[in-house]
Amino acid sequence: MNPVAIVIFFVGVLNIVGRGPHVVAPLATAVYYQRMCGSPGRVRLLGTLILTLVGLPLVVTARLSHAEKSDITVWIECYGWLVTAAMIVVIALPGRWHRAASFYWGSRSARLWPISVLKVAFGIFLCWVALFVL
Numbered sequence: 001m002n003p004v005a006i007v008i009f010f011v012g013v014l015n016i017v018g019r020g021p022h023v024v025a026p027l028a029t030a031v032y033y034q035r036m037c038g039s040p041g042r043v044r045l046l047g048t049l050i051l052t053l054v055g056l057p058l059v060v061t062a063r064l065s066h067a068e069k070s071d072i073t074v075w076i077e078c079y080g081w082l083v084t085a086a087m088i089v090v091i092a093l094p095g096r097w098h099r100a101a102s103f104y105w106g107s108r109s110a111r112l113w114p115i116s117v118l119k120v121a122f123g124i125f126l127c128w129v130a131l132f133v134l
Contacts, residue, residue, distance in 0.1 A: 001130070001134075002065065002134060003061045003064065003065065004061045004062060004065050004073055004076060004134055005130040005131070005134035006061075006130070007057045007058060007061045008058075008076060008126050008127075008129055008130040008134065009126070009127055009130035009131065010057070011054055011057075011058065011123075011126055012122075012123045012124065012125070012126030012127035012129075012130060013123065013127065014053065014054060014123070015119055015120065015122055015123030015126065016120055016123035016124065016127075018119070019116040019119040019120050019123070020116075020120055022112065022113070022116040023113065023116050023117055023120055026112065026113050026116075030105050030106075030112065031105075033101070033105045034101070034102065034105040034106055037097075037098060037101035037102065037105065039098065040094035040095045040097075040098045041094070042098075043090065043094040043097050043098045043101060044090070044091050044094040046090075047087045047088075047090035047091045047094070047097070048087070048091060050083070050087050050090075051083070051084060051087035051088070051091070054080075054083050054087075055080055055081075055083035055084035055086075055087055056080070056084065057080075058076055058077065058079060058080025058083065058084075059077055059080035059081060059084060061076075062074075062076045062077035062080060063077065072129065072133060072134065
């Protein structure tokens with residue numbers, strides 16, 4: 001496996017592990033996520049963690065694989081830049097994202113479950129790309 005495939009597989013597993021519990025136990029996971037985003041400091045820490053574990057590895061490995069530049073590595077780099085930009089905004093404005101997360105996870109409505117199912121499906125897709133395409 002090349003480094004891009006390893007990072008993509010890791011990001012896919014993080015997507016599955018991050019949203020999988022919400023598919024199985026929506027209420028308990030919503031309470032946990034609401035507690036995890038309980039203060040602007042925790043939101044900033046979570047943004048830094050996601051930036052470090054997802055955004056930067058995607059950008060760096062896609063940039064380093066210029067020898068095997070393909071369409072998929074361009075899309076991976078774009079996804080990495082999107083995650084990086086979003087997390088920089090979260091780190092810069094944690095208060096607004098704290099209020100948004102409190103509203104989002106505090107609603108506990110049925111609309112959260114399909115979003116989590118799509119996120120798990122996206123994680124499975126990323127793992128498939130890492131194992132069979134790259």
